[in-house]
Amino acid sequence: MDRHDALLADWRARALQLEALAAQAVIGQPRVIRLVTTAVFARGHVLLQGDVGVGKTTLLRAFARLIGGAFSRAEGTIDLMPNDLVYHTHIGNDGKPAINPGPLTEHGEDLTIFFFNEINRARPQVHALLLRVMAERSLTAFQRELRLPHLLVFADRNRVEREETFEISSAARDRFMMEITIDAPEGEADRRALIFEPRFHDADALIGQLPAAVLPYQELGDIAAAVQQHVQASPALQDYALRLWRATAAPADHGVRLDALDLHDASANEVMLAGASPRGMSLLLRAARVGAWLDGRDYLTPEDVRGVFTETVAHRLCLQPVYELRRPEIIGALVRGILDHVAAP
Template sequence: MTEQQQAPAADPDAAHAALVRLRGEVGKAVVGQDAAVTGVLIGLLCRGHVLIEGVPGTAKTLLVRALAAALDLTTTRIQFTADLMPGDVTGSLVYDAATSRFAFREGPVFTNLLLADEINRTPPKTQSALLEAMEERQVTVEGTPRPLPDPFCVIATQNPVEYEGTYPLPEAQLDRFLVKVMMPLPDRETENRVVAAHAAGFDPRDLAGAGVRPVASAADLAAAAAAIRRTHVDPAVLQYLVELARATREAPAVTLGASPRGATALLATSRAWAWLAGRDYVTPDDVQSLVRPTFRHRLQLRPEAEIEGVTVDGVLETVLATVPAPR
């Protein structure tokens, strides 16, 4: 067990203050993507995994690197390509001539924050190598299970505009991501700030030079996770989020709606959002704020609906408008 894993749990109030500072610290490097920063942080707080979608150049990789630097966690990056093998992700047994034995060489999955860059560019066999890691927090090589560090979070990216040579993620793997975060192109003012920062000498490869410092730790995340699990949810709010999940399955434009796992994910993310807001209870507004990032990757549209221009977020807007919220 590493020194980081042995660290005592932090005080919940101190952890809350540290994680609120964290968003500002990441903002020193990542400009104008506050919603994405918060979405990834919620994934970490809930011990979940995050799928980020955005065109190239919207700071997806920079976001993960800045988050790891501000949390003082280890991070590795895998560039997924068509020739990547499962062992390149999990690690493999390597013959050691000095001992005449096979020794396990850890793959890049043995880290706290794993950036799976362009995950849909690798074949399903390699994509599936992440399934056990994401669900069980371990990998099995030659029949031997090997636990991953704690915390462990997969932050995967995919490009929404290039489909040639890609392998869409299967529904089973998509469902293992807690949230799907969108990183849109910045507005004019934000883009001016980004370019001005580069003109002033900002180097995305030098986060320390940009002033990004560790402001939270794994102990803060553990204390936050425990506090979030104690966040009160009224039975009426529980029923509300269940009805939202069920309504996605009944939407005419949808062939696959949110599963019960999706409903429990919405419960977790709503609790995390409420805790970050400084409350120990969940409101219907918290649930509504997290429906899109929690559900959008779990819905599958009918082909005819897609042809007509229907979007998943549009379906979720309709669901939110039609399912009555508790008062």
């Protein structure tokens, strides 16, 4: 084993330790933890779906502590303005106006995880600022450019209440590597522990019990790049990914049917407005490479791609406007159909 392989093996051990420790704070969510770990090492931003109180904030605080960088949070509200993320003004103790850094700037370059709760309650102007920060990992504040090289953005959408909300545009959704659904754990023992064990009732104490900085967050970017170079895709695997991509735009051409959904004889192609973007497919393969690395391989398999396909592609698919109200059931059937009908090597 050469020095490069030894380094990646050491980091893989740290990544698996990260997952094991996170599972102590957020029980019953092994797949969610694996997906968040994948996003961390693929350097991708994440949309979260889940009801209130299922542990989204606890999960992200746990990862921020274990990674070692700073955690910051903002609440989406209808009166939130872009500048509120950068700074806030108030009257100081001396009675004079004062300016303090906002949630995006208060930690400077140490910010590693920024959680935007209920992003669809914020105005499109706020989304626009966040998109720039996500794309460039920098913003202009206090007459200078502030770099955020280690930043990952996690955003939650309120999927129950629709009053005073602004749906995220397809272009904005495409900036997120994944959309991960977090539900309450299914296991009886996990549910019993969550409501009866006192350690799960105090999130601050729960997070405080985790060791800090098991990963040096300043090195994550370099390791992520090394993983992408390390894990190879065979020509057959590349052809498979390309067929999947074509199927997202023209699913009927690949045998996908939606007869069970009663869409008045509309074909799967007629339902679609646009398939996955080149950026989306690139992020799919980035996530798949990290999955292969976490499983101890230096090559991709179809299972690596299929394992993250739903989370990386489903939120990118655009339906004709008339079908958007039925998006959850249609997208679910489309993704399942694509994976079932596109032959893997």
